[in-house]
Amino acid sequence: MSATTKSAPEQGTDHDADDATPATGDDAEAATADASADGHLDDVVRLGLYEQVVRIRTFEERAYRLFMEGLVKGTSHLSLGMEAIAAGFGEAMRADDYTFCTYRGHAHTLARGTDMGGVMAELLGRATGVCGGKGGSMHLTSVEHGAMGSYAIIGAHLPIANGAAWSAQIRGTGQVAVCFFGDGTTNIGAFHEALNLAKVWDLPVVFVCENNLYMEYTAIGDVTAVEHPAADRASAYGLPSIIVDGNDPEAVYEVATEAIARARAGEGPSLIEAKTYRHGGHSRADPGTYRPAEEVEAWLERDPMPTYRARLQETGITEERLEEIEARAQSDVDAATEFAKSSPVPELQAAYTNVWADGGSSWRN
Amino acid sequence: MAELITYRDAVARGLAQEMRHDETVHFIGEDVAAAGGVFKATKGLLEEFGPERVRDTPISEEAILGAAMGAAMTGIRPVAEIMFSDFLATCWDLVAVEIPKTRYMTDGQISLPLVIRTANGGGLRFGAQHSQAVENWAMSIPGLKVVAPSNPKDVIGLLAAAIRDPDPVLFFEQKSLYPTKGEVPDGEIVDELGVATTVRQGSDVTIVALASMVRRAVEAADELDSLGISAEVIDLRSLVPLDTNTIIESVKRTTRMITVEENPRLCGWGAEIVSIVAEECIWHIDGPLTRVTTPHIPLPSADALEDEFLPSVERIVAAAQKVVQ
Known part of the structure; x- marks a missing residue:
């Protein structure tokens, strides 16, 4: 799906006329060419964004159901209500860019085009999972899609994303690393170490704080000295303060496109704070009762899926096309569920594989 | 041909060798470039590379x-320096x-x-937060290789092997060894990880040591020789x-073993080795399997105290005498 929308810039209306010099890469085109003549993003991009949102929503709802049925063990952290951020970035990234995300990473992993069956099978602890059942919900990875891992320790992956960006800089590939994290991450040391180094080395990395107002059970505002936990810290590291409506896929897409283009052009890192809200609790075990009912109500009004759907309809997308996208997501999630359920559990021997690059786990002769 | 170089210069030579060998090797750390490292172990690298x-x-x-x-x-072979191994705790x-x-x-x-290269261990009067021997911390983690050379030639050869290895390696340089010298042959040196060296042959007791403790074990063995004990x-x-x-091959022959560790007593690597020997060749053993370690205390700063509590030649000799009785 990503692949089809990535070609959207080719269908832009006016960038060739505007720009006498040839675009230097996908990024230059993506940064300038998505707006159609009437001021909207190109329909291919908009439908791509909607499809991302719908697929993630449908997948997450199914994942939740499978947890409730006891088919998924352990814990899970869903992105219900927060889909627009992964969607916007997923559509804005180049196929060889890198994604680093957290234990709340189903959305970001899927947004890169990772096989849904493999992700669902990983959640169910099956041998056919993207990590062979050894990663689980919190460690989804698909290197072939640029999904470079889901990291379950707060803050850990910001410095790691820097490393991938540094490598891209060394190799001169023009790749960009995009690193997603929650609001709670802004108070841990690794966040601050990573932002500083990213700026000092001018790394092609985009940090994306998904501020859903709550760390786990505690409101970020109760334990943070500034109002915007990421954006208000940006200036400390020589970065502009960027805040975006994280429930608006197009706004996210636009800010993502700009930040990625800057990184790719060698203009260094960005820190984006996307305001959003999770529909459920922190994890499967959390009903989220610490949140005031009015607050939940107000944010449900801004649910990215129905609001974006309505906006697309108002601006000329037919009901038929939207339903087609929704039906495809439903059938893909059904197929992924079926695939996962019918897949074998890992062989016991698998526990002893891939500790080392030789494939094994031996520590002695 | 061979030349006599310091353990410190061996670090720079090993890194330079590998950076010439493979252009994807990159080296980062605090004060490693312009300053050449706080221990001057990476001098000249910035100028060359x-x-x-x-x-x-x-x-x-x-x-x-x-x-x-x-x-x-993503395709690079980085070498990262953590200035003191104590600081590994800040990025654990x-x-x-x-x-x-x-x-x-x-x-x-x-x-x-x-x-990950790091300066490990005591002997320089730096006090308890810059002197810990923490190789046993690393050893307890599945997925990390743990290397600690005792001499300049091994610094080069094992560092090269570590850099060429496809897995993450924690490379402990014992900081009191930096000024010590050893013979190093000319040309490229590439060793192999996971191969111990028998540095002195003997028939009465096996002394298993690592890094700075190897020199002390050899000195102890010389002294034991004069006491009629072959170590x-x-x-x-x-x-x-x-x-x-x-x-195991050695212990089966000598029938006795002591381990000499710089780390504090509890859960030191010697305990693992004693346990392996006990499980796999206890019937060949004629004396108590014995560990010589730093006591289970933070390492004190004063030279009079530090010298007393790191495993000394005297303590190794005394332990060996006891197990062969």
């Missing part, structure tokens, strides 16, 4: 190891939770060919992979 490949970092250990990890998974998440588990959790999708000394060189074959 330039600021792209030899980079100073802020004092941000998580950022350093994160950069190494992210680079390693990277060392213990991220770097060693990522290959496993991704079922082999991600490889991390990286080396064999094994330089482990790496804890992971662990060359148990060399240990």
Whole structure:
């Protein structure tokens, strides 16, 4: 799906006329060419964004159901209500860019085009999972899609994303690393170490704080000295303060496109704070009762899926096309569920594989 | 031909050798470039390889190891210096939770060919926060290789092996060894991880040692000789992979073993080796399997105290005399 929308810039209306010099890469085109003549993003991009949102929503709802049925063990952290951020970035990234995300990473992993069956099978602890059942919900990875891992320790992956960006800089590939994290991450040391180094080395990395107002059970505002936990810290590291409506896929897409283009052009890192809200609790075990009912109500009004759907309809997308996208997501999630359920559990021997690059786990002769 | 060089100069020579050998090798750390390292172990690298490949970092250990990890998974072979091994505690998440588990959790999708170099151990009167021997911390983590050379030739050969290894390696340089000298042959030296060296042959007792303790074990063996006790000394060189074959073969012959560790007593690597020997060749053993360690205390700063509590030649001799009685 990503692949089809990535070609959207080719269908832009006016960038060739505007720009006498040839675009230097996908990024230059993506940064300038998505707006159609009437001021909207190109329909291919908009439908791509909607499809991302719908697929993630449908997948997450199914994942939740499978947890409730006891088919998924352990814990899970869903992105219900927060889909627009992964969607916007997923559509804005180049196929060889890198994604680093957290234990709340189903959305970001899927947004890169990772096989849904493999992700669902990983959640169910099956041998056919993207990590062979050894990663689980919190460690989804698909290197072939640029999904470079889901990291379950707060803050850990910001410095790691820097490393991938540094490598891209060394190799001169023009790749960009995009690193997603929650609001709670802004108070841990690794966040601050990573932002500083990213700026000092001018790394092609985009940090994306998904501020859903709550760390786990505690409101970020109760334990943070500034109002915007990421954006208000940006200036400390020589970065502009960027805040975006994280429930608006197009706004996210636009800010993502700009930040990625800057990184790719060698203009260094960005820190984006996307305001959003999770529909459920922190994890499967959390009903989220610490949140005031009015607050939940107000944010449900801004649910990215129905609001974006309505906006697309108002601006000329037919009901038929939207339903087609929704039906495809439903059938893909059904197929992924079926695939996962019918897949074998890992062989016991698998526990002893891939500790080392030789494939094994031996520590002695 | 061979020349006599210091352990310190061997570090720079090993790094330079590998940076010439493979252009994807990059080296980062605090004060490593312009200053040539606080121990002057990386002098000359900036001049030869330039600021792209030899980079100073802020004092941000998580950022350093994160950069190494992210680079390693995307085609670079980074070497990251953590100035003192004590500082590994400030980036322990990277060392213990991220770097060693990522290959496993991704079922082999991600490889991390990286080396973390660090100055380990006591003997320089730096006090308890700059003198710890922490190789046993690292040894307890599945997914990390742990190397600790005792002499300049091994510094070069094992560092080269670590950099060429496809897995993450924690490379402990014993800081009191930096000024010590040893013979090093000309040309490229590339050793092998997981191979212990028998540095002195003997028939009455096997002394298993690592890094700075190897020299003391050899000195003790010389003294034991004059007391009529023939001691064999094994330089482990790496804890992971662990060359148990060399240990077991030796102990079967000598029928006695002592281990000499710089780390504090509890859960030191010697305990693991004693347990392996007890499980696998107890019927060959004629004396108590004995560990000589630093006592279970933080290392004190005063020279009179530090010298007393690190395993000394006298304590090794006394332990060997006791087990052969």
